[in-house]
Each structure stands twice: as structure tokens, then as C-alpha cells.
Amino acid sequence: MSQFDGLLEIAKPKKTDKKEKPKKAEKVPPTPPPERKNDDAKPLGKSRDEHFTQTSIYIKRDTQIGIKSKLLTDKKKRDFSDLVEELLSSWLNKN
Numbered sequence: 001m002s003q004f005d006g007l008l009e010i011a012k013p014k015k016t017d018k019k020e021k022p023k024k025a026e027k028v029p030p031t032p033p034p035e036r037k038n039d040d041a042k043p044l045g046k047s048r049d050e051h052f053t054q055t056s057i058y059i060k061r062d063t064q065i066g067i068k069s070k071l072l073t074d075k076k077k078r079d080f081s082d083l084v085e086e087l088l089s090s091w092l093n094k095n
Contacts, residue, residue: 052081067083068080
């Protein structure tokens, strides 16, 4: 007799005479975005905006460095994702 024999009995599901219906998962309403306290508050980030999705891409290191450099001096104050969105949307509209 092994010292672990009792563990098998604990792990086995217990048999019942009644056939229980599986419980339906309760629907949980989506969590509303946090409320802004005033108009001067910082807008919500893209990670919390339902209109955005996160994507990963591979680009050459030199390209990334050049893009970051140009964006730092960009008058439109765009970030990398704004630039990618603009370029991809333009491409999508043309094709």
C-alpha cells in the first residue's frame, strides 16, 4: 500500500444518483470605462479604447530608429501607432 493511494480517492469525482444539470455561466456585464472627473483629465489610452486592438509587427531596427527620430520632431505630435494607423488606412482605402 502506497502513501499516495488516498490521493486518488480524493481526486475522483463522487458519483451521485441525481443527474444534475450543469449550471449556466452567469453573464457578467462588461466593465464600463472609468469615468473622467473633469474636462482637464487626460483622455483614455488606446489600450482601453474598444475601437483599437493591439498588433505586433517586425520592422528593421534602422527603420524604427528613423521613425522614432522623425516622430519626436513631428509637428502633428503623432505617436508610432498613429502613423501606422494613418498609413494602413490610406493603403486600405486605395485598394
